[in-house]
Amino acid sequence: MTPRQHSLSLKARANALAPLPLMAVALLLTYATVIPASLVALVDPHFAAGGPQLEKKGIAAMLLVGVIVAPLVETALTQWACIRLLRRFGCRAGVAMFASAALFGIAHTYSLFYMLMMAWVGLVLAAVFVIEDERGGRPFVLTASVHAMHNGIAALYFIFVA
Incomplete structure (x- = not known):
């Protein structure tokens, strides 16, 4: 299988996911940043990734801003507007996704480490947007929902654990 064929099969598998499984996979992928953050914290106990x-x-x-306002505003600016604008100017989906991810990371300037973690989250959110958009679904709703769930889980952690 060539790299192009493999890429196409990954795209086909992602497009075949129904909205709820797509959201579940995306939500899990957004938390992949916990692993490097935990490793850095093990090496440096005084490490602080930053955050809002x-x-x-x-x-x-925390709930109003983190779970409602931020997902709606950030989805509108960093996924919907960014990806739609770049696609309208002829950019490929992958280029638009990486630009969206970079913009998402830049919007979270609490620290360089935090920006990089959020760029990954932004890439996952951009992928949800593009997948759902290409199949004629509701990309804004799904993307904002994954973002809200991601932030909601973080909020629950700070409410009940931290």
């Missing part, structure tokens, strides 16, 4: 620290603003603010 919404937990300091209270539970209501």
Whole structure:
């Protein structure tokens, strides 16, 4: 199997996922950043990745901003507008996805490490957007939902564990 054939089969498998399994796979992939962050924290116990620290603003603010406002605004700007605009100018889906991921990372400038972690999350969200868009689904809804669930799990961690 050539790399191109392999790439096409991955794309076909991703497109074959129904919306809920796609969301589940994407949500799991967004948490792949936990592994490098944990490894760095093992080496340097004083390491702080950074982040919005919404937990300091209270539970209501953390849930409102983190689970509702940020996913809607960031999906609108870093996936919907970015990907649609680049595709309209003839960019391939992959290029648009990487540009979207870079923009998503840049929007999270708490630290360089955090920006890189969020660029990965942005790439996953961009992939959800493109997959759902190419099959004529509801890309904004699915992407914002995965983003909201990702942030919601983080909020639950800060509410009940941290």
